Amino acid sequence: MPLPHDRIAQLRLELEEHDRRYYVEARPTIGDAEYDALFRELRELEAAHPALITPDSPTQRVGGKATDGFAQVxxxxxxxxxxxxxxxxxxxxxxxxxxxxxxxxxxxxxxxxxxxxxxxxxxxxxxxxxxxxxxxxxxxxxxxxxxxxxxxxxxxxxxxxxxxxxxxxxxxxxxxxxxxxxxxxxxxxxxxxxxxxxxxxxxxxxxxxxxxxxxxxxxxxxxxxxxxxxxxxxxxxxxxxxxxxxxxxxxxxxxxxxxxxxxxxxxxxxxxxxxxxxxxxxxxxxxxxxxxxxxxxxxxxxxxxxxxxxxxxYLSEQAETRIRAITVQVGRTGNLTPVAELEPVFLRGSTISRATLHNEDEIRRKDIRIGDAVIIEKAGEVIPAVVRVVLEKRDALAAPFDFLQHIENKCPACGHAPRRDPEFAAWVCENPACPAQKTRRLEYFAKRGALDIEGLGSTVADALVERGIVDDPLDLFTLRLTTLGALNLGTDEEPRTFGEKNAAKVLEGCQRARTMPLARWLHALAITDVGEETAHDLGKYHDTLEAVATSPLLRDVVALDKARADIATLSPRAQINKDKTAMEKTQLATRHAEAIARAEELGARLIASGFAAPSKKADGTAADAVVVVGPSAAAAALAWFASPLGQRTMARLAELGIAPRGGTPAASDSPFSGKTVVLTGTLELMSRNAAQERIRAVGGNVASSVSKKTHYVVAGPGAGSKLEDAQKHGVPVLTEAEFLAMLGSPPLPQKEDGLLL
Ligand SMILES: [Zn+2]
Missing domain, CATH: 3.30.470.30 (DNA ligase/mRNA capping enzyme)
Known part of the structure; x- marks a missing residue:
């Protein structure tokens, strides 16, 4: 019988050798059961002789304790x-x-x-x-x-x-x-x-x-x-x-x-x-x-x-596959988006079986037909898209794709006849009770960057709406643990319950959401034309939802836009007015001067409140002020709050005791204060959301595309066209490390999904 000390040393050597054969050479020489037996023997010996345990024993690979953060090396x-x-x-x-x-x-x-x-x-x-x-x-x-x-x-x-x-x-x-x-x-x-x-x-x-x-x-x-x-x-x-x-x-x-x-x-x-x-x-x-x-x-x-x-x-990657079918997805605002269902193809580390076709016009432009061989592409953060059809491989019988005929003039989720939105070449389901729209709104409400309610993905959102538990996202705040825990994610024949543990996670997320800042709430409410950047701008200049609803700033932006339009159409020199009589021209001149005065007054007021910047044009006046939030978003926000849905939402939030707060962040001496930053590529040290929050916390803005107005581009691995745009516009490019150094503090330790980019 060998001494425990010797046997332990021998077992460790053997196990390490087997680990190497299995994990490094992929040529194991013993089976799992044999390996487990050796491992068990070592663990039992160590349990009997705890003094002989060392951190480098194979049993201690998972021996480290959880920590609050990582030390620096x-x-x-x-x-x-x-x-x-x-x-x-x-x-x-x-x-x-x-x-x-x-x-x-x-x-x-x-x-x-x-x-x-x-x-x-x-x-x-x-x-x-x-x-x-x-x-x-x-x-x-x-x-x-x-x-x-x-x-x-x-x-x-x-x-x-x-x-x-x-x-x-x-x-x-x-x-x-x-x-x-x-x-x-x-x-x-x-x-x-x-x-x-x-x-x-x-x-x-x-x-x-x-x-x-x-x-x-x-x-x-x-x-x-x-x-x-x-x-x-x-x-x-x-x-x-x-x-x-x-x-x-x-x-x-x-x-x-x-x-x-x-x-x-x-x-x-x-x-x-x-x-x-x-x-x-x-x-x-x-x-x-x-x-x-x-x-x-x-x-x-x-x-x-x-x-x-x-x-x-290597080049951004493309692959050839075939379109098996075209399905139509219903978006949060009722947009009907065609999606190519592909023969699965492996591309850049994942299997692609679907690609967006954007809209009807895009399908027509590329002449995409069901059954076509197509080239698909996946680049960086972009979702896979169909680049072109391989015409040589087209079936002679393939018929041109007719969108409306394909969906039989019905929203695939609710059966309502869709309406074509001429501006966006899109078909839209306008049925407010459309279940697909409710599901998408719920997902959007809970997503990262909005209210970040963990555990509420598409499967759960689908089930909640389908089973009539959630009609409006705010219904989440009155959900009971037992109801949510018992939620059936499967079918009636093959039920699969969500479980109380998962349900508790969602409810904790809802609890956290109650105190999320105004900007996040404005984003989550999914107001048409108010995207994430606009939501953050609105949140910065307003204290409460009520303040946005009745915002004099937004009204001024809308009025300024109207005055500018008037200036263009009332000018006696304008092409449309060239046939007017002298009398009419005199009247026009008066109204034109009034419009200019109105625009200058509005512009000056917006500049004074910080909601607009003075024009950089050499001959620019206050009427040319550059507004923080554009007129269409401003009008859409005001309209949403005045709408029955907006009114209902406000009343419901008051009932639930949810009153998100905004306000201007304290002036900061950060190099990013007042600057516009674009993030591109993959960040390695912090999540994209965390980076955005850090920039906004020091009074900076995050934009999604690079222009002359961009101050910095932060580029991680995989950065693509935005990096080229930065070079084109002469915008300084920072690595993530340089960005962090300029922020002046190391990234906070992230919880796991904080790292999803
Ligand atoms: Zn519908």
């Missing part, structure tokens, strides 16, 4: 990000860069290593005397979050290294395999939650969980590819480094190509593009590094990037 060697090369720049762009490095290293025959760029979350692992001691996020490259306990739950990360230097830091990317991502999203949908947008967000959201036990439930994986601090000499090349990493038991990229010219690099990039869909994880490009480590420092660094490595970004 300084990286011994900064974690750099790479500058990009874009597929559209082609071989020429690649050649130009390689020649520039060759000039820095004259006479050296250069080698390049091409490996996949994993679309995950960058981390650094630190081993001291062969033991995993610290794991951290990239953070701003200098400092990151200490997520050691969370990383320890990743079974592919060895807890011990044999024959390792005294200090070894390795960097890599944590990711969620696509299959696991799909399963998690299915589970979230079933629980009525909004699923993660993509595997990358799922991995980031998981790693920043404050409780390692939750992280352990997510089957995260990792690939290591670069060194940090190392107390011994590094191998001479990137290829040798990766081989050494693999020998130490780390997962490394399987695709590696050593190249000796731009042409070879280009070929390797194309080869990688052809096989990367089979990896089981998402990649968003290729990484090209100077293979010879000793030459890297001689090539040097720019202010932000190494000169000796680049990330190659």
């Amino acid at each position: 300084r990286h011994a060697v900064p974690m750099l990000s790479l500058d990009n090369l874009f597929a559209k720049d082609g071989l020429d762009g690649l050649r130009k860069w390689i020649i520039s490095v060759e000039k820095l290293l004259p006479g050296e025959p250069l080698e390049w290593l091409v490996e996949p760029k994993v679309d995950g979350l960058a981390v650094s692992l630190r081993y001291e005397d062969g033991r995993f001691v610290t794991g951290a996020t990239r953070g701003d490259g200098e400092m990151g979050d200490d997520i050691t306990d969370n990383l320890r739950t990743i079974r592919a990360i060895p807890l011990h290294l044999k024959d390792a230097p005294a200090v070894l830091e390795v960097r890599g990317e944590v990711y969620l395999p696509i299959a696991a991502f799909r399963k998690i999203c299915d589970d979230m949908r079933a629980a009525g939650d909004e699923p993660f947008a993509n595997p990358r967000n799922a991995a980031a959201g998981s790693l920043k969980q404050l409780d390692p036990a939750t992280v352990a439930k997510r089957p995260l994986a990792i690939i290591l590819y670069s060194p940090g601090e190392c107390s011994s000499d590094l191998p001479p090349t990137q290829a040798a480094f990766l081989a050494w990493m693999a020998a130490l038991g780390f997962p490394v990229p399987r695709f590696q190509r050593v190249c000796r010219s731009a042409e070879e690099v280009f070929a390797a990039i194309q080869e990688l593009d052809g096989v990367r869909d089979s990896f089981g994880f998402e990649t968003d490009g290729a990484v090209i590094k100077l293979n010879q480590v000793a030459l890297r420092d001689r090539a040097g660094y720019t202010a932000r990037f190494p000169r000796w490595a680049k990330a190659w970004k």
